[in-house]
Amino acid sequence: RKQQAWSALFSEPVDALVQRYTASVGFDKRLARFDIQGSLAHARMLAAQHIISSQDLADIERGMGLIAEDIAAGRFDWKLELEDVHLNIEARLTQLVGDAGKRLHTGRSRNDQVATDIRLWLRDAIDRIQAVLRALRAVLVDVAEANADTIMPGFTHLQVAQPVTFGHHLLAYVEMFGRDAERLADCRRRVNRLPLGAAALAGTSYALDRASVARELGFEAISQNSLDAVSDRDFAIEFCAAASLIMVHVSRLSEELVLWMSPAYGFIDLPDRYCTGSSIMPQKKNPDVPELARGKTGRVVGHLSALLVLMKGQPLAYNKDNQEDKEPLFDTADTLLDTLTLFADMVRGIRVNGEAMEKAARRGYATATDLADYLVKKGLPFRDAHEVVAHAVRDCTQHGCDLSELSLAELQRLHPAVQADVFEVLTLHGSAQSRNILGGTAPQQVRAQIARLRAELAG
Ligand code: ARG
Numbered sequence: 229r230k231q232q233a234w235s236a237l238f239s240e241p242v243d244a245l246v247q248r249y250t251a252s253v254g255f256d257k258r259l260a261r262f263d264i265q266g267s268l269a270h271a272r273m274l275a276a277q278h279i280i281s282s283q284d285l286a287d288i289e290r291g292m293g294l295i296a297e298d299i300a301a302g303r304f305d306w307k308l309e310l311e312d313v314h315l316n317i318e319a320r321l322t323q324l325v326g327d328a329g330k331r332l333h334t335g336r337s338r339n340d341q342v343a344t345d346i347r348l349w350l351r352d353a354i355d356r357i358q359a360v361l362r363a364l365r366a367v368l369v370d371v372a373e374a375n376a377d378t379i380m381p382g383f384t385h386l387q388v389a390q391p392v393t394f395g396h397h398l399l400a401y402v403e404m405f406g407r408d409a410e411r412l413a414d415c416r417r418r419v420n421r422l423p424l425g426a427a428a429l430a431g432t433s434y435a436l437d438r439a440s441v442a443r444e445l446g447f448e449a450i451s452q453n454s455l456d457a458v459s460d461r462d463f464a465i466e467f468c469a470a471a472s473l474i475m476v477h478v479s480r481l482s483e484e485l486v487l488w489m490s491p492a493y494g495f496i497d498l499p500d501r502y503c504t505g506s507s508i509m510p511q512k513k514n515p516d517v518p519e520l521a522r523g524k525t526g527r528v529v530g531h532l533s534a535l536l537v538l539m540k541g542q543p544l545a546y547n548k549d550n551q552e553d554k555e556p557l558f559d560t561a562d563t564l565l566d567t568l569t570l571f572a573d574m575v576r577g578i579r580v581n582g583e584a585m586e587k588a589a590r591r592g593y594a595t596a597t598d599l600a601d602y603l604v605k606k607g608l609p610f611r612d613a614h615e616v617v618a619h620a621v622r623d624c625t626q627h628g629c630d631l632s633e634l635s636l637a638e639l640q641r642l643h644p645a646v647q648a649d650v651f652e653v654l655t656l657h658g659s660a661q662s663r664n665i666l667g668g669t670a671p672q673q674v675r676a677q678i679a680r681l682r683a684e685l686a687g
Pocket residue numbers: 252256312338339342548550551552
């Protein structure tokens with residue numbers, strides 16, 4: 229009684245728990261579409277090389293067509309005893325078309341097969357993630373444009389530092405996500421290499437045409453060492469590293485959204501459909517989506533560690549450890565896709581309370597640096613100007629007022645160089661406008677960046 233594809237050697241059936249422990253079909257059936265695509269490319273090449281007959285190829289294509297339909301319709305009967313997606317599909321193919329099905333695996337191993345499948349799957353996942361990442365960047369640019377003049381406090385140490393525009397603040401995230409897109413594109417180049425032809429580990433004696441398989445499957449390059457081809461999972465680790473950084477950026481944005489939405493700040497409001505209430509406190513509207521995104525960053529970073537540790541002790545070449553690469557990889561891509569999709573919509577729905585932002589900036593002596601710079605322009609050394617302004621801030625703290633509310637006489641008492649034009653730089657808008665340098669917060673600069681980013685996103 230043949231129980232497994234490899235069972236002729238075995239004198240007893242595999243222990244039931246071992247079967248469950250070693251099987252991967254429960255999760256790797258997600259690779260089915262790519263497994264079939266890879267098998268068809270392999271079969272076509274085998275026929276072109278006269279390793280199988282054209283009749284065999286026709287049978288394989290017909291059988292795979294039926295299998296693909298069954299899988300898509302959810303009627304395919306996945307069997308645990310057939311271990312993984314590869315053996316399930318091959319067994320069904322043989323059931324459907326007979327000997328041709330048994331010839332498919334000529335010159336191939338599950339080791340190079342699974343490596344091919346994951347690469348095809350991940351390439352597709354990267355392309356989908358790039359699309360939503362781009363959508364999120366475009367939305368951030370839109371909201372930034374609407375807020376190119378909106379003043380908010382810029383923070384260091386979470387203390388009010390200098391006024392910035394909300395548009396400028398949002399564009400910082402567009403830069404982060406832009407680097408993330410570059411990283412993904414770079415990672416994709418190394419994902420997009422064909423392992424098939426490496427067979428189990430040493431290559432194969434059949435005259436396979438690896439280049440034609442690579443072409444048919446859209447691979448840009450062919451792996452050049454068979455041992456490396458079946459055991460390399462760098463590409464998955466790289467992806468998880470890029471994904472972790474994306475989530476870290478999402479998490480920082482999430483943290484800010486949560487802070488900004490708290491009544492203590494009151495800078496923004498999130499659409500109700502992204503929040504939930506409290507079962508006990510009727511007044512609450514909680515920003516669940518950003519909080520969860522911040523939380524899910526933990527699992528994505530965890531998957532990166534899982535893969536690094538998975539690889540670190542493995543001797544060449546393939547080891548079953550590698551079967552553990554899939555769940556972290558799948559979950560990373562799923563989490564990223566959902567999170568970025570939600571964020572693109574949620575960010576578009578942000579309601580901005582510009583008044584609250586401006587008020588908060590006014591509370592923190594945000595133009596103190598501007599006053600110091602003003603004095604420098606009147607001839608004081610910067611360190612002396614810094615000292616004068618520190619005194620001014622102390623006076624304000626005592627009187628409970630802002631720098632811009634000190635009278636000219638009071639300012640002149642601090643230093644005689646102060647003149648009436650000081651009030652131009654003491655206002656928040658004047659301060660932001662004066663930072664008119666490449667990369668600066670001046671609305672004019674923000675608009676220039678928006679124009680650059682729009683061109684980049686359209687390209
Ligand atoms: N399910 C296996 C994996 O995910 C496929 C390769 C198994 N190869 C083997 N010789 N057992 O890695």
